[in-house]
Amino acid sequence: MKVAIVADRIGWEERRLIDAAGARGLAAFWLDDGDLCAGPAAEGVPPADLYLVRSRGYTRSAVLAGLLGDRDERVVNTAAAIAICQDKLATARALHAAGVPVPPFRVVLTRRDLARALGELGLPCVLKPILGGLGRRVLLIRDRDLADAAYDYVEQFAGGFDRVLLAQPFLPGGDERAFVVGGRVVAAYRRVAGSDWRANLATGGAAERIDADAELTALATAAAGATGAEIFALDVLRDAAGRRFVNEINHVPQFRGGAEATGVDLAAAVLDHLAGHRTVA
Structure with a gap:
C-alpha cells in the first residue's frame, strides 16, 4: 500500500508517519505540494493508494484534496471536511447544527x-x-x-x-485537546498556558495527559459526524462551571507535544487506521 503524504514541508510529524508506515510494511512518501502543478482530476500527481493531506496552507489543502477527489482517489481528509474545519465560522455552524455545544460567538x-x-x-x-x-x-x-x-x-x-x-x-475553566482518528479518541491531554494566556503548545503551553471520559468521547464522535473529518484534533474549552464547548477542529494536527505528553504513538494510530487496522491506545 502506497501512502502519499501531501504537505508543504517535512516536519517531525511527517517523518514519524513515514517511519511508522515502514514499520508496518507500508510505503509512505512525501509529495511536496508546491511541486505538483496539478491539472484537472489531479493530472500530473504521482499515483498512490491513499493521499494523506497535511498541507498547512489554508487553501492549499482544500484545493489539492478536491482535485484528488475528482479522480476518485481515497483522500484523508476530504476537501469537504477540510472546507468546514479550516474555517472557524464554518466549524461552529456545522457543530451547532449537529447539536454540539460551541462557545457563544x-x-x-x-x-x-x-x-x-x-x-x-x-x-x-x-x-x-x-x-x-x-x-x-x-x-x-x-x-x-x-x-x-x-x-x-x-x-x-x-x-x-x-x-x-x-x-x-473568554472561558477560564480549562483547555483540552483530543486526537481523533476514525471517530475515536486515541489520546487526550490538557493544555496549560505558560507565560502567555494562550494554552497552545506553539505559544509555550504545556501538555498533561488526561483520560478520555464518556463526554469527551461523545463530543469527538459527534464532531467527526458533523464535519466528515477522519483525522483531526478536537479543541475543547471549559467555562467556569466546568461545562465543555468545542472551540475548534484542526484538520492538520501537529501532534509531537501530544504524543510526548500521553505516550501514545499517534503516527502509528493514524497509519493503522489508514491501513484498516485498529490501534489500542
Whole structure:
C-alpha cells in the first residue's frame, strides 16, 4: 500500500508517519505540494493508494484534496471536511447544527459589530480571525480601549477573510485537546498556558495527559459526524462551571507535544487506521 503524504514541508510529524508506515510494511512518501502543478482530476500527481493531506496552507489543502477527489482517489481528509474545519465560522455552524455545544460567538464585520459584541458577550472577550492556527492573531480583550485600538489594525492592514472576525467570551475553566482518528479518541491531554494566556503548545503551553471520559468521547464522535473529518484534533474549552464547548477542529494536527505528553504513538494510530487496522491506545 502506497501512502502519499501531501504537505508543504517535512516536519517531525511527517517523518514519524513515514517511519511508522515502514514499520508496518507500508510505503509512505512525501509529495511536496508546491511541486505538483496539478491539472484537472489531479493530472500530473504521482499515483498512490491513499493521499494523506497535511498541507498547512489554508487553501492549499482544500484545493489539492478536491482535485484528488475528482479522480476518485481515497483522500484523508476530504476537501469537504477540510472546507468546514479550516474555517472557524464554518466549524461552529456545522457543530451547532449537529447539536454540539460551541462557545457563544458573534461575527464582527465592522467597528459597530465589535462594540455590540463586547456589550452582549462581556469582558474579557476573545477576538480572532476565521482563518488561522497555532493561536496566532488571537487577542484577549480585557478593556474596550484595547478592542478599539486592535480594530484599527484590522481596518488598516487586514485583507479578505482577515476582516471577518469572531468574538467569543473568554472561558477560564480549562483547555483540552483530543486526537481523533476514525471517530475515536486515541489520546487526550490538557493544555496549560505558560507565560502567555494562550494554552497552545506553539505559544509555550504545556501538555498533561488526561483520560478520555464518556463526554469527551461523545463530543469527538459527534464532531467527526458533523464535519466528515477522519483525522483531526478536537479543541475543547471549559467555562467556569466546568461545562465543555468545542472551540475548534484542526484538520492538520501537529501532534509531537501530544504524543510526548500521553505516550501514545499517534503516527502509528493514524497509519493503522489508514491501513484498516485498529490501534489500542
